[in-house]
Amino acid sequence: MTPQRAVLLLRISYRKPEDDDEEQLDEAMRRRREFSKGIGRQEEDGRALADRLGWRIVKVIPEDDTSAFKRRKIKLPDGSTALRTVRPGFRAALDGLASGEYDGLIADDLDRVARDPRDLEDLIDVVESRRPRIPVESVTGSLRLANDADITMARIMCAVANKSSRDTARRVTRKHEELAAEGKPPGGGYRGYGFTAAGHEPIEEEAKILREIAARILGDWDGWTPEQRTRIDPDVGESLNSIAADLERRKVPTVTGAPWRDRSVRSVVTKPSVAGLREYRGEIVGKAVWEPIVPQERWEQVRARLAGRNRAVDLTLKRWLTGVLRCSHCGHRLMGWQGNRGQARYWCAKPHGGCGKIAVKAVFAEDEVQRQVLELLGHPDVLRRLRTVADTEVTDEARAELAADEEQLKVMAGMFARREISFNEYREGRTIIQQRIRESRALLTSRAPRALRRLLDAEDVAAGWESLAPADRREVVLSLVPGYDVLPHDRSAGNRFDPGRLVPIEA
Ligand SMILES: [Zn+2]
Structure with missing residues (x-):
């Protein structure tokens, strides 16, 4: 089904001046010019892609990104309300897709559509609300939601983007500090x-x-x-x-x-x-x-x-997903296990305190995670971001953000205590900030991703991956995702391995 009423979503970041400072106004003018230029290029690229795919675009929605971290109550396509980033353009596109006004979406890039994992989840909901799914394409190829594997990949990429491009434009005012x-x-x-x-x-x-x-x-x-x-x-x-x-x-x-x-x-x-x-x-x-x-x-x-x-270098490690996979039944980490029939498995090992109920063939799980890692590392954008993450400056920035976020939580707790905000508002705000705090902490507490850096320096990432020792592979995977929950095997599927059994754990 080729969309004939597609919507093209254009989004670009620029910052509004903080106040009437003249220098900043000039800066704002410059950015505004860049803004329209950027939109023009994005539109050309988007239309070219539509031509290639045979789609017809009926609507172009430009959206600027001045308020990426401002949130307010909005109505979701399913009629419920929730706090979301203020993005009228994105919401209009979602509404149109949900109502059937549009039958496909083209965007420039994944992080232009879904910098915030919640935005991505809303988009996935809409895409999956129809059979067949509503087609989604992006110029960079980073956003496709055609099947479960695409969706998993989009979620991981969104998490990676979120981890490394956190907005620093958050300040706690003195008034708030006093509060x-x-x-x-x-x-x-x-x-x-x-x-x-x-x-x-x-x-x-x-x-x-x-x-x-x-x-x-x-x-x-x-x-x-x-x-x-x-x-x-x-x-x-x-x-x-x-x-x-x-x-x-x-x-x-x-x-x-x-x-x-x-x-x-x-x-x-x-x-x-x-x-x-x-x-x-x-x-x-x-x-x-x-x-x-x-x-x-x-x-x-x-x-x-x-x-x-947990991920201390272990030179004897053979099964590199040991410690990466988590039992969906009891939460224990699965261990590499040599079964008595000679088939290596990851198992929620009873002798090590697990429930014994979840197991997956090692080669299946390893192939799938390897596929995801290589696909992820095949995106220039992702590589660029990961290189930034490996940078020490980022660590300093994360430390500063962490301090600011912890301060903000305290401020909010105070506001809640004085009933200036409701518990729901407090909880919602807290969830958002805690997510950022978890990200900052993950960044700060992750050991120097030595293996990842080596891999990023390799000319051919796939070849570099091949040559990694199991312990280093594990380190790379853990620097990308916190791990995977392993769902039970659905016996009705026979012996076939369903990649959907591996669900990335949220940071
Ligand atoms: Zn278990």
């Missing part, structure tokens, strides 16, 4: 390790243990014997198990009296309160009123190291 009155200790009788329940005063013996745990993880503890020290790699630190065993041996009490385990060691030291951060419903909402026990930067290092340990 921020949060950061008080949580109420209730529960107490976290290191603090009294009332008032959140540090308990010195426990604070000492927390600092010790951090140091042992970071590899700079001064309590190791010289003999122990020679066995510790300062870049890796001591394992949680070994720390737990030592705390047990020394009869260091826990809050509940339960023995120390690797999990409890991890849990006490990674609590945001330890770094003087306020947590609300499991998320960091800003700096707390109490002093940190472990300085925030050091605490971030501890979290980064514990997160990175």
Whole structure:
């Protein structure tokens, strides 16, 4: 079915002047000229593509991008309302597609259509609302939604774009800072390790243990014997198990009296309160009123190291999706497993605490993920973005953004506490900011993507991928996506492998 009533969506970014500053006005004029120029080129490209495909364009919708991060309530094509980025052009195109006014969409590029994953999801909803699906094409070829594989790829690319092109135009005004009155200790009788329940005063013996745990993880503890020290790699630190065993041996009490385990060691030291951060419903909402026990930067290092340990370089690794795939049934990570019939599988391994219910043939999963990675890396845009991500400047920027976002959460919590905004508004706003915070954190805590950088430097990315060791492949995959959930095998599909069983985990 060749669209005869297609809509061409043109979108370009330029920024409006902040105030009446003359220099900025000139800048705005210049950008406005660029804007119309850019739109002209996009329109030509879009029409050329339509000609090639035999589509007829009945509507051209230009859209500027001055308010990419302003959100307001809008009506979705299915009639419900939600908070979305203000994008009247994009919404008009969606509405037209949903109503049947248009029967196809052409855009310049994926990130012009869907910089925000929610926009992409709305578009996917509309595209899938019809059988056959509404055709979508882009000049760069980066946006196709013709089948499940396309959609998965679009989601991954959108996530990558989102990760690296976060808008920095977010400021917290002084007025807002004055409003921020949060950061008080949580109420209730529960107490976290290191603090009294009332008032959140540090308990010195426990604070000492927390600092010790951090140091042992970071590899700079001064309590190791010289003999122990020679066995510790300062870049890796001591394992949680070994720390737990030592705390047990020394009869260091826990809050509940339960023995120390690797999990409890991890849990006490990674609590945001330890770094003087306020947590609300499991998320960091800003700096707390109490002093940190472990300085925030050091605490971030501890979290980064514990997160990175899962993908510590393992020279013996054979099945490179170990730790990348997650059981959709119980949430355990699948492990490479040599079945007794000689077929390698990834399995939610019962002997390692998994449920044993989810397994996938290794070669199927590996082929599919490899296909996605190579397709992703085949896009010049994606390569460009990933190269930016590998840049240290980006790390600094992410750190600044993280601080700004955490501040903003605190401001919002204050506004919510004073009932200046409703809980729904608070929750919605918080979700948006937390998403950015997760992205910043992911960027900051991801180990230097050494293998990825090597791959990006390779002249031929596909050949470079072939030559990567399994551990490096895993590192590359994990620098692109947080992992995949593996859905159960649908027996009615027979022996065929359904790539839809691998669902990228959202960051
Ligand atoms: Zn499981």
